[in-house]
Amino acid sequence: MQFDRRNMLRLARYLKEYKLESALAPLFKLLEAAFELLVPIVIARIIDVGIASKDSNYIIKMGILLVTLAVIGLTSAIVAQYFSAKAATGFGTKLRDDLFAHILSFSHAEIDVLGRDTLVTRVTNDSDQVQNGVNRFFRLVLRSPFIVAGAFIMSFHIDPKMSMIALTVIIILAIIVALIMSKSIGLYRNVQRKLDKVLGKTGENLTGIRVIRAFSKENSEVDEYDNATKDLYNDQVSVGNISALLTPLTYVVVNLGIVAILKAGAVQVNIGNLTTGQVVALINYMSQILVELVKFANLIILLAKASACAKRINEIFDIRSSLQGGSSELDLAGYDGDIITFENVGFAYPKAKEEALSDISLSIKKGETVGIIGGTGSGKSSLINLIPRFYDISRGSIKLAGKDIKEYSLDSIRKNVALVEQKSRLFRGDIRDNLLWGDENASDSELFEAADIAQATDVINSKEKRLDSEVAMYGNNFSGGQKQRLSIARSLVKKAGILILDDSSSALDYATDSRLRKAIRQIKDITTIIVSQRIVSIKNADRIVVLDDGKIVGIGTHDELLENSPIYKEIYNSQVMS
Incomplete structure (x- = not known):
């Protein structure tokens, strides 16, 4: 039973609103178990009293009692299932909601490091595994140990010597379960990690299916996916094979125990120490022990899966966004002057060895239209992603309306910045x-x-x-x-007061693009930043910023840059000549 309870206990806060259901579900299962333990005694009385004396009335009365016990047990089980399902479903819903909200609080930096695919797995598959673990826990945590202990006590009450057989069986099965658990828990964690990889490959192929078909790469992608799924399959088969040993080994041990009871019981019946009904009762109790130990072992395995998944979920909860908003509220309506100011800004992506932007100094006035152009990888998108504070800079400072961007709340920044991305x-x-x-x-x-x-x-x-x-x-x-x-x-x-168009008109024809830009320029008091690969889209901007290798290599109007910026002139000539 080597799973870390702390991972599950940390998530127990999501059961806070389901305290009553969490208490009633195992209690009603306990009630069901109590009635189930009475059944072998009733059957023993039917055999030893009713059948032995051929008393039909007694047999009928005991038969009615059996039916009554079954109905009460069934009712208790249904009620327990209802409360268990309600608590587990509510738990899962609140867990997923909170986990999703927590992920949305991450900056782009955290999401880039973690990867989209593992986040999807943890919100869906991992949360489902934990929810299933909670559901089964409520149903079996009291019932199975109670029946195993109760069956042993009842068999001890019938015959202490015969009950030692049951005790031996319980000890052997406990050892089997512990060995299987020690081998399987680590493999379950590997399975979840490899499931991340398969889901990542699935998402990559589905989003890039047009590119795959355009380059006729279907076969190679199928091969790569096949390798990933085979790797997952091998681990699942390995852990499945180990877990699959549980049921046959349990049945072998318990049935050997039943054989031992039958052999020893027959001797005791012959010498008059036990009745036939008592031997039948002992066999029934051994069968109950078998069934409940199998259930409890499966519960332990399921809890091991849930614990591994809970650990992965807690890893996400332990991550805190690197972006912390300030207390000031950004209001561009009553501000005149430089709306956006970059002062010696340097920025590097997480785990990157070099800066994507270096020594960026730029001021943008209110109502100004600024174009940004540069080659692929020059840092255009990186630059504009700093304005709504999707990332934090590595050095320097960014000011909005004259105040450091970190002093504003994230909500107020993003309410004042409208971004249309490339895709x-x-x-x-x-x-x-x-x-x-x-x-x-x-x-x-x-x-x-x-x-x-x-x-x-x-x-x-x-x-x-x-x-x-x-x-x-x-x-x-x-x-x-x-x-x-x-x-x-x-x-x-x-x-919003700031509109950023990140190459967002690339699919438009020139006439539509021109009408769009003219219409935007008519909007009062809006500061517009246009990132484009096409010079025609930024030609009429108040100023144009030229980027190359993460640095500003030119600022000015279209005519000024044609005279003073070799890179801008090269871009212009390549587009005019084409």
Whole structure:
């Protein structure tokens, strides 16, 4: 029984609202067990009194008593199952809710280190294993030991010498269970780790299925997935083989015990020390011991799985977000001047050996439109991800409205910053639901106003139900350009003071992109940052920032950079010539 109880006990707080159910479930199981222990005695009386004396009335009365015991036991079992299921389900729901909320509090840095796939496994599979462990624990924690101890005591009451056979069986089975447990617990942990790997490979292939097909890599990906699943299969078979020994070994030991009772009992019946009914009762008690020891051993194995999963869940709870918000509230409405200021900022991703951004110094005024351009890997997305504080910088400082970004609460920062990422993400539901992410209290007229600016009105009107039109998972029933326009509209509904477009118009044609930029420039008091690979998208910005290898290598207008920035001129010439 070498599982760490502390992992499970740490999660016991989620049963706080189910104290009554947590107490009643094992108690009703205990009541069921008590009635079950009476059954062999009743059967012994039927054999020794009713059948021996051919007393039909006595047999009928004892038969009615047996039925009554069965009905009471069944009722107790049903009530126990209800309370157990209610407590375990409530426990699992609250655990998953809290775990999911805790994960959402992580910065991008923690999520990058942990990986999405292991987080999904811990919220789903690990939580289910712990919930199942709680359910079975309530049902068997009192019942099985009570019946094993009760059956032994009852057999001792019938004949102390014969009960030694039962005691020997119990000791041997305890040793078998301990040996199997010591071998299987570590393997269960390995199984969960390898399940993470399989789920990671599954997610990677499903999200990248178009690329896989475009490069005809189906066979190699199938081979890699096959290797991962075989690795998981081998560990599952190993632990399954070890666990599978439990039932046959238990049955062999207990049946040998029954054979011993039959042999010794026959001798005792012949010499008159025991009756036939008493021998039958002893065999029934041995069978009860068998069944409950098997159940209890399986409970221990299930608790070992649950403990391994609880440890993985607690590992997530032990992680604290590196981002801690301040107490000030960011308000851009009444502020004039530099909205965003970078002062000698350096930034490195977790576990990276080199900085992604170095010595970044930049000021952006309120109402200004700033374009950011650079080659692949130049640090464009890294730079704009620091503004809503998805990551913390390694050195230097970032100021919003003249105050260090760390002094503001995270909520107030993100309410004032609207970000449209490179990959447009829509969520299952309808168009209205997705747009209301920007402001859940926005009216339909406000939604259409934002859609007009984002050039998304025709997307909405082309659908039969307009705002109530269905959005499939990942927005797969919309084209890339449609998803980008709806994503921009969602951000505009937010009416934030800072709008960041991270290459979010790459799927738009030049005419639509031009109309979008003109419409955004008409919004009053909005500071816009446009990250783009296309010079035409940032050409008319108030200023353009050129990045190369994580450093600013040029700042100015389009004309100024053509004269003074070789890198910008090279990008411009490559696009004009093409």
